[in-house]
Amino acid sequence: MKTTKTWLIALSFIIVSTTHVFGQQTKGDIFSGSAKITWLGIDFTQTRFIGTASAKVFGIGKRENNGEVTADEFRDQYTLGWNRLFIDEQKKYDVAEMVHHSAVDYAIDVAKSSNSKGKFDKLYSDNPGDFKLLDEAKIAAVVKGYDFLGHDGIGVIFFVGGMNKGMDKAGVWVTFVDMKTKTVLITKYYEGKPGGFGLKNYWAKAFLNVMKDVKSDYNGWK
Numbered sequence: 001m002k003t004t005k006t007w008l009i010a011l012s013f014i015i016v017s018t019t020h021v022f023g024q025q026t027k028g029d030i031f032s033g034s035a036k037i038t039w040l041g042i043d044f045t046q047t048r049f050i051g052t053a054s055a056k057v058f059g060i061g062k063r064e065n066n067g068e069v070t071a072d073e074f075r076d077q078y079t080l081g082w083n084r085l086f087i088d089e090q091k092k093y094d095v096a097e098m099v100h101h102s103a104v105d106y107a108i109d110v111a112k113s114s115n116s117k118g119k120f121d122k123l124y125s126d127n128p129g130d131f132k133l134l135d136e137a138k139i140a141a142v143v144k145g146y147d148f149l150g151h152d153g154i155g156v157i158f159f160v161g162g163m164n165k166g167m168d169k170a171g172v173w174v175t176f177v178d179m180k181t182k183t184v185l186i187t188k189y190y191e192g193k194p195g196g197f198g199l200k201n202y203w204a205k206a207f208l209n210v211m212k213d214v215k216s217d218y219n220g221w222k
Contacts, residue, residue, distance in 0.1 A: 025154050025178040027185045030099075031222050037104045038179075039095040040157040041083045041111025042207065044075075045118035046142065048130040050164040053078075053199060069199065071120040079115040081200050082207065083108045098211045099156065100218050107151050114146065131162035132171055140184045143177050152180040158210070161189075163203060169193055170206035174214055186221060190214065 029035040053069040069078070086093045086108060096104045139159060148155065155177050162171040175187040190213050192206035 024181060025185060027176075030154060030176050030185060031219075033101070036153050037099055037101055037176075038107050038151060038153060038155045039086060039104050040148075040151075040155045041086065041108035042079070042158040042160060043111045043114050043142075044079045044082075044160050045114055045120075046134050046138070047123060047160045048125045048133060048162050049074075049123050050125055050128055050131055050162065051166060052124055053163075053165075071123045074123060075115060075118055075120045078200060078203075080112065082204060083112055083115075085204055093208060093211065095156070095211075098215045098218070100215070104156075107149070107155070110147070110149055110151065110155070111157060113149060128164070128167075131164050131167070134159060134161035134171075134173055136184075136187055139173050139175055139187045143175070143184050144182050146177075146182060148179040148182070153178075154185070155179045158207065159187075163206075165194075168195075170203060170210075172207065172210045174210065188214075188217075188221065 025035070030037070053074060086095065087106065095106075096102060142159065157175050157177065159173040159175055160170060161173060164170075169191045172190050172192060173187050174190055176185045177183065178185055190210045192208070192210035192213070194202045194204075194206035194209075196202050196205045
């Protein structure tokens, strides 16, 4: 009996050790304080903008087409601009502080690559019910097909599900993934209130408010 128990303990140790050798991450690793976490950026490929994004409404001056931002402009200009904020203004958009770590790595090319390949042909919708089409199962499916550009370890990414000027909020899925196995470790839904002058700044405030809420809730995720 003693030999059997010893063998089982040894087997358990081998299994645990093998898991870490092959780089598989767990939910517990996120909160260990020592695991490397990489910020991957904001993915807008699943976004539904309720109504239209009107540059005129946000005070950007005169434009053709009643000031509406086209889907191509949204993809090629605004998604890049929002992601760049996390590099250019790291002290303000402090991912490390959000996840209670002393530092994080950055690989926003992961989200930028995904956004650049997005069709955005269904970006705009007049149906308020389209604000929250994403859920945990859809996020998991998206992650399974994701290109992490050779990165591994734990990644954190924002998937923006909905943006609604009339409701003054953006719906964001804050998602931690094991990049090697393309597995969702945790994903939680938040709604951030936007604000400010100009289309970019207006929605950037929503993402900043989501970060503040995540920082406050973080220990409760364990």
